[in-house]
Structure formats: C-alpha cells, structure tokens
Amino acid sequence: xxxxxxxxxxxxxxxxxxxxxxxxxxxxxxxxxxxxxxxxxxxxxxxxxxxxxxxxxxxxxxxxxxxxxxxxxxxxxxxxxxxxxxxxxxxxxxxxxxxxxxxxxxxxxxxxxxxxxxxxxxxxxxxxxxxxxxxxxxxxxxxxxxxxxxxxxxxxxxxxxxxxxxxxxxxxxxxxxxxxxxxxxxxxxxxxxxxxxxxxxxxxxxxxxxxxxxxxxxxxxxxxxxxxxxxxxxxxxxxxxxxxxxxxxxxxxxxxxxxxxxxxxxxxxxxxxxxxxxxxxxxxxxxxxxxxxxxxxxxxxxxxxxxxxxxxxxxxxxxxxxxxxxxxxxxxxxxxxxxxxxxxxxxxxxxxxxxxxxxxxxxxxxxxxxxxxxxxxxxxxxxxxxxxxxxxxxxxxxxxxxxxxxxxxxxxxxxxxxxxxxxxxxxxxxxxxxxxxxxxxxxxxxxxxxxxxxxx
Numbered sequence: 001x002x003x004x005x006x007x008x009x010x011x012x013x014x015x016x017x018x019x020x021x022x023x024x025x026x027x028x029x030x031x032x033x034x035x036x037x038x039x040x041x042x043x044x045x046x047x048x049x050x051x052x053x054x055x056x057x058x059x060x061x062x063x064x065x066x067x068x069x070x071x072x073x074x075x076x077x078x079x080x081x082x083x084x085x086x087x088x089x090x091x092x093x094x095x096x097x098x099x100x101x102x103x104x105x106x107x108x109x110x111x112x113x114x115x116x117x118x119x120x121x122x123x124x125x126x127x128x129x130x131x132x133x134x135x136x137x138x139x140x141x142x143x144x145x146x147x148x149x150x151x152x153x154x155x156x157x158x159x160x161x162x163x164x165x166x167x168x169x170x171x172x173x174x175x176x177x178x179x180x181x182x183x184x185x186x187x188x189x190x191x192x193x194x195x196x197x198x199x200x201x202x203x204x205x206x207x208x209x210x211x212x213x214x215x216x217x218x219x220x221x222x223x224x225x226x227x228x229x230x231x232x233x234x235x236x237x238x239x240x241x242x243x244x245x246x247x248x249x250x251x252x253x254x255x256x257x258x259x260x261x262x263x264x265x266x267x268x269x270x271x272x273x274x275x276x277x278x279x280x281x282x283x284x285x286x287x288x289x290x291x292x293x294x295x296x297x298x299x300x301x302x303x304x305x306x307x308x309x310x311x312x313x314x315x316x317x318x319x320x321x322x323x324x325x326x327x328x329x330x331x332x333x334x335x336x337x338x339x340x341x342x343x344x345x346x347x348x349x350x351x352x353x354x355x356x357x358x359x360x361x362x363x364x365x366x367x368x369x370x371x372x373x374x375x376x377x378x379x380x381x382x383x384x385x386x387x388x389x390x391x392x393x394x395x396x397x398x399x400x401x402x403x404x405x406x407x408x409x410x411x412x413x414x415x416x417x418x419x420x421x422x423x424x425x426x427x428x429x430x431x432x433x434x435x436x437x438x439x440x441x442x443x444x445x446x447x448x449x450x451x452x453x454x455x456x
Contacts, residue, residue: 032060033302033316034074041291041310049082049310059314064307065089065104070111072102078111087123103145105130110143110151118143118151130162146170146185146228147203156180158192174200186228186267189213197221199235213246229267229306234274236265242274252285268306275304281313367392 036056043049046067059079061072068082068089076098080090087107099119101112108122108130116139120131130149140159142152147170149162156179163171174192180200182193189203198221204214213231216223223243225236232246232253240261244253250270262282264275271285271292279300283292289309303314363377368391380392 032074033314034058034060035300035302035314035316037062037071038295038301038313038315039310040293040295041307042289043309044289046083051081053079053081059303061102061303062305062312062314063102063104063109064305064310064312065106066308067106068104069312070102070104070109072099076100076114078102080109084122087125089122091121093119093121101143103143105145108145110145110149112140112143112151116140116154120149124162126164128162128164132161134159134161142183144183144185144190146190147188148185150183150185150190152180152183156195158183170203172202174202182226184226184228184233186233187230187269189228189233191226191228191233193223193226197223197238199223199226199233201233215245217243217245225265227265227267229272230269230308232267232270232272234265234267234272236262240277244272250286254284256282256284264304266304266306268311269308271306273304273306273311275301275313279316283311 034057037052037059039050039052043066049065049067049069052071058073058075059071060074063070063072065082068080068084071079071081073079077096078092078099080092082090084090085107089104089107089109093111098114099111100114103110105122107125108120111119111121113119117137118133118140120133122131124130128148134151139154140151141154144150147164147166148160151159153159157177158173158180160171160173170188170190173190179194179196180192181195184191184193189201192200192202194200199216201214201216213233216233216235222237222239223235224238227234229246229252232244232248235243235245237243240263241259242255242262242265244255246253247270248254252267252270252272255272255274261276261278262274263277266273266275268291269286271283271287273281273283273292275281279302280298281294281301281304283294283306285292287293291306291309291311294311294313300316301313302316305312366377368378368380378392
C-alpha cells in the first residue's frame with residue numbers, strides 16, 4: 001500500500017494520467033535519480049513545448065501536454081514551459097515548494113504537495129469546477145487528469161471533481177470505492193489498481209470505439225502499475241511484462257518482443273512507451289509525428305511520459321569519475337564502470353568518486369550547430385552552411401560551421417551570412433496571431449467535448 005505520508009525524501013510519484021509514466025504501486029523511492037528532460041516528436045500546434053527552460057537538470061518527473069508541460073524537480077519545485085494561451089497554466093502557485101506529483105491538462109494543472117494537499121491553477125472555461133479541490137483538501141496520495149480530475153486518498157478511496165456534461169459517466173466511480181493504491185485517467189476512461197493486483201475500470205460507456213477498453217485480459221491479477229491512454233490501456237505485471245487492451249488501430253497494443261524487463265509504462269493517444277530496467281525506452285504504435293523515435297543514446301532514462309504528438313523522458317545526466325579533484329570522464333546514463341585512479345581509465349571494479357556531470361552533449365539528428373555543452377556537433381564542408389534546422393546545406397545558413405540562428409527569434413541574412421533578429425510584427429499582425437490562437441483553441445476544445453476525448 002501507499003505510505004501514510006509522502007515526504008520530500010521519500011517520494012511516491014503516482015501522477016497517473018495520459019502523459020505520465022506509472023511505476024509499480026507502493027514502491028517508495030528515496031532520493032530518486034535526477035536528470036534532464038528530453039523531448040522528441042513534432043507538435044504541430046506549438047514547438048515551444050520542446051523548449052525546456054535552462055537549467056535543464058535536477059528533474060525527477062515530467063507531465064506532458066499539447067500546449068505546455070510540467071517538470072518536477074528534486075527540491076520539490078515545479079517548472080512550466082510552452083504556451084498557456086492566456087489560461088494561466090504556466091503560473092505556478094506560490095510557494096513553489098513541497099510538490100511530489102504533477103498532472104497536466106490543456107487549460108489547468110494539478111500539483112500534489114508532500115502534506116497531502118492539492119494545488120490547482122489555470123482556467124475553467126467549461127465551468128465544470130476543475131479548480132475546486134474537494135474538502136477536506138488533505139490526505140491525498142496521487143492525482144490524475146482525464147475527462148475529469150481524480151485523486152487518490154490515503155484510505156484507498158478515489159475522489160472525482162470537474163465532471164463534464166456527459167451524464168455522469170466520467171465520474172461514475174467504481175463501487176466499492178476502496179482498496180485502491182494507484183489511479184490513471186485516459187481520454188474517456190479511468191483505471192484503478194487494487195492492492196490485490198487487480199485492475200478496475202470506469203467511464204467506458206462514453207464514445208468508446210473499442211468494447212474491450214474496460215476489459216483487462218484475464219487473469220486480472222498480478223498488476224503493479226497501470227496507464228490509461230486515449231482509447232487503450234497498459235498494465236505492468238510483477239514479472240516485468242506489459243499487458244495492453246482496448247483500441248489497436250495503430251498497433252498501440254502490440255508490445256514488442258521480448259516482452260520482459262519493463263519497470264514503467266505510459267500510454268499516449270495512439271502509441272505506447274515502456275521504460276526498461278536497464279534504462280532504455282521501447283516505443284510502439286503510431287509514429288506519425290516521430291513520437292517513437294527515441295533520441296540516442298537510448299540509455300540512462302528514469303522517467304517517461306507519452307502524449308499525443310510528443311514524447312517526454314527524464315535522462316540522468318551521467319556520472320563523471322573524479323580523481324584528485326578533477327573529473328576525468330563522463331558516461332551517458334548511470335555509470336556502468338568506474339575510473340581507475342592509477343591510469344585514469346574506466347574499469348569494472350576500481351574505486352573512485354562519482355560526481356554528477358554538468359552537461360551531456362546532445363547532437364541527435366544534427367549535423368552541425370551547438371551541442372548544448374558549448375561544443376559543436378560538426379563543421380559543414382566547404383560551400384555548405386549550418387542552417388536553422390542544424391543540418392548542412394547550400395542555402396539558409398550563416399557563417400560556415402557557426403551555430404544556427406535561433407528558431408522563431410532570428411533569421412539568416414543570406415547577403416551577409418549573419419543571424420539577424422526577426423522583424424517585430426505590426427499591431428495588425430499580432431491581432432491576427434491572437435485571433436488564430438483563440439480560434440484554434442476553441443475548435444480543439446469543442447471537438448474534444450463533442451467526441452468525449454481528453455488528451456490529458
């Protein structure tokens with residue numbers, strides 16, 4: 001069962017919603033691994049979702065959204081980035097301390113505090129009461145956002161609020177409402193993991209394309225983690241295998257072989273990702289936005305989050321071997337060997353001091369440009385230039401071998417081969433941009449309400 005009280009030193013991160021990874025229930029992690037957030041895929045709405053603020057370090061969990069995302073730091077603070085579209089989703093409530101879990105929706109967020117209380121911020125355009133935390137606001141151990149907000153209490157019961165106008169389907173919680181140790185919320189349904197290892201479902205009578213969405217495959221036992229996607233679900237068994245059920249239109253249920261060694265799962269819209277015990281990520285299902293293309297090196301990952309267009313993960317920043325007060329080398333992920341003090345080479349059994357690396361170069365998919373650590377990913381051949389997408393080409397680039405111009409901020413003047421600031425939009429141009437954002441958001445929300453789909 002979940003502990004009676006989670007503290008900053010003893011965390012149970014059970015943010016179980018579309019866009020959050022779920023690890024085995026009841027497993028407390030003392031001083032969980034810290035790392036940087038890696039994002040891949042192609043969000044057609046806003047590329048800002050991939051711009052994790054600096055310093056990109058010290059994260060232990062991530063919750064993914066379409067317009068914005070949240071990262072949880074080891075010190076209990078939350079970092080937000082992306083675009084809030086005027087909903088206030090990037091405005092973390094003060095004091096920004098003491099958080100142990102996070103959950104993201106397009107227009108609002110939830111944060112769970114170590115004292116068992118929940119903070120909500122953002123907006124409630126549907127007037128469903130999504131920001132109204134049930135009283136008493138205490139004794140909570142997990143949070144989730146789907147078609148409504150859900151929270152798990154320490155006594156094993158589930159609480160729901162912010163229910164949409166769907167006849168009460170989304171908040172039709174299972175009876176008896178007790179004995180739960182984990183929750184997860186998907187596009188139209190919810191999942192609850194019982195302390196006996198069985199999975200309970202609800203909300204499945206609303207616009208469900210797959211009748212198997214609420215029917216976990218037998219035997220319904222031995223589960224240690226759950227994750228609800230748009231129209232499919234994932235369950236992690238105690239033996240490290242993954243069970244999938246529900247919609248399979250894009251192969252989101254087809255777990256790749258060998259189906260073993262998993263320690264965490266996350267169900268996205270029409271795809272799935274799993275974290276292996278060795279720190280690697282396996283992804284399957286729809287890849288229309290490149291959300292299955294895990295950036296190399298595929299190692300050192302400690303947390304995952306599947307969403308709709310993008311995938312998110314926390315990767316440990318590595319381990320440096322320090323001899324005589326100076327770092328001698330850096331390895332991606334958790335160090336598998338140690339540094340020999342005698343000849344400063346990596347061996348399997350030597351002893352030295354391991355210290356966190358300050359930076360790991362990232363040149364995934366780049367031919368040139370900045371590697372993120374003050375170095376270069378490569379120099380273009382004569383006659384070619386490093387352009388704005390960090391590939392070598394005959395046009396669109398600036399000074400040979402120089403870092404690319406900042407996307408959406410600068411452009412390359414081909415005459416001078418220098419990065420120049422983008423022109424400031426006129427008042428009419430700003431007005432048109434705001435109008436387009438409002439129309440896009442309104443259409444998206446209306447579509448979701450009509451079909452009963454929530455990507456959170």
